[in-house]
Amino acid sequence: MSSLYQRVREEVARRAEALWAVASALHADPETAFAEHRAVALLTGELERAGFEVRRGTAGLPTAFTARAGRGRPVVAFPLEYDALPGLGHACGHNLIAAAGLGAALVTDAVLGGAGGTVLAVGTPAEEGGGGKALEVEAGVFDGVDAALMFHPGVYDWARATLTAQEQYLVAFRGRAAHPTGNPTEGIDALAALIELFNVVSALGRRLPEGSHVQGIVTHGGTATNIVPEFAEGRFGLRALTTAALDDLAERLRTAAEGVALATGTTVTVERAGVRYEHFRDSTVLSERFAGHLDRAGITLTPPAPGVYLGSSDIGNVSGRVPAIHPFVAVMGADGSDHTPEFARAAASERARRVLPAVVEALACTAVDVLGDENLRGRAWEGLRRTAA
Structure with missing residues (x-):
């Protein structure tokens, strides 16, 4: 497995500049919920050039898509968020989420070459209130998926999300x-x-x-x-x-x-009024695996501080059906906050540029683990069953 991790690292290094260019392009051209047409064109173009089978209009949503490489089970999904906030742009860092998910999907497929399962990139519009993932869950987009892996930029380095x-x-x-x-x-x-x-x-x-x-x-x-x-x-x-x-x-x-x-x-x-967001159920075994991989890049994740809640997200709807992770990785200091002009600037900062390849590597290594380790998948599903009980 260590040789696979090394190949992941090499692939990430090779793609780092291109992925930052994607994150920067999204940041410079923010689009709000259900209107992310240029973001979708950029992301699906990158995936198609890499040989992914892209389907647009997923779940009847014009700015949703799926991109698939490989075939059969197991299946690892990378949810990509790319909507921006009205008047604030990417003040929640969705440009980084999209670039990280894109990179992890490309790297995982490049390393495994279609062997041992399916890599699925899921374009999920309108996280900021529209509930794209919730609508996709109801449409069956995540049926048959064995793990959903994503991260969120923030002001803390936390191994799991506290999402209500x-x-x-x-x-x-x-x-x-x-x-x-x-x-x-x-x-x-x-x-x-x-x-x-x-x-x-x-x-x-x-x-x-x-x-x-x-x-x-x-x-x-x-x-x-x-x-x-x-x-x-x-x-x-x-x-x-x-x-x-x-x-x-x-x-x-x-x-x-x-x-x-x-x-x-x-x-x-x-x-x-609108879509209900469920609370997030963390897959502890997968979050621990992600944190271990990220630690090699010098970013140490800790448990969230008691009593601090970081809002809500439609990834919660996914996490009730599929083992999922949603760690936070800081791109600015803990005295800051997302949904602010300062955070929008942080999402295109040098710190964000350093964080992005580290996160891509950790996501891809975790995906390699999931696809290659039946025991790990079993423990992740058992953990989900316990949280649903």
Whole structure:
């Protein structure tokens, strides 16, 4: 196996400049969720030139794709993210995620030459809210995959992700319009009902379990100050440590909204808005293998700090069906944060340039391990079964 690792290192070194050029091109030309057409053209072009069989429009999504080399089981998938944030560009470093997944797929295939299974690069649009991976999971894109391997640039060197479950709901109250002074008793104030729901949610928040959180905004509060609002709507973002806890939190929101409607004489609807992101289930055995490979490049990963959560991602939906890893590797200091202009600059920095080949090598070595070690695959699947129990 050590000779395979050496070949991986050589392939990474040979491709390092080209992969950085891809990361830089994506960074310079950011595209937002479900509009990543130029990113897809760049990435699929690289894969096709390497002999991968590319299929576009995966899961009915115009900016999704799969690229396959080799055949049969086992199958290792590299999810590629490439959407940017509106107004901030690649402030979450998806240009690096895409380049790393691309590089790992190319290197793994070059080293193994199609022997011993399948290398699958999966283009996953709209991680920033659109849920491309979640939609692909539902469409069966990850069926038959034995491991999903990716990394995320960040401000910490952490072996595993602390990604919570999240979803959003639209809560709409309907009352009856009236003139606030002419015939105030005829009105039923939908906005007052929505404001009362915010008060209830605030009280609820003080007794939620660790990792659970509700944040709301008013999306519609009326049309004029001299009309009692007959319609009011709020959007509520819910997060929880686990998908089961998220379901419980959503039910609490629904119960609160129905109680407020009963008390105020309004009617209410509570509807999920968008795709639900499940919590991330780390494949410990594969994360440890990745961390060991990355350590050879001088980057040491540690467990995440207790009580620190790094948002949510649709890789959680993948991790509930396939053994998956999503380590964080720092491209700026721990005093920084992603989703900031500073992080966008870090995603094209010299530090990021050094991190990229190290991550590609660790991902490719982990993929080689998965494809070549039936026992490792068995332990990864057993770990997933335990987390799902």
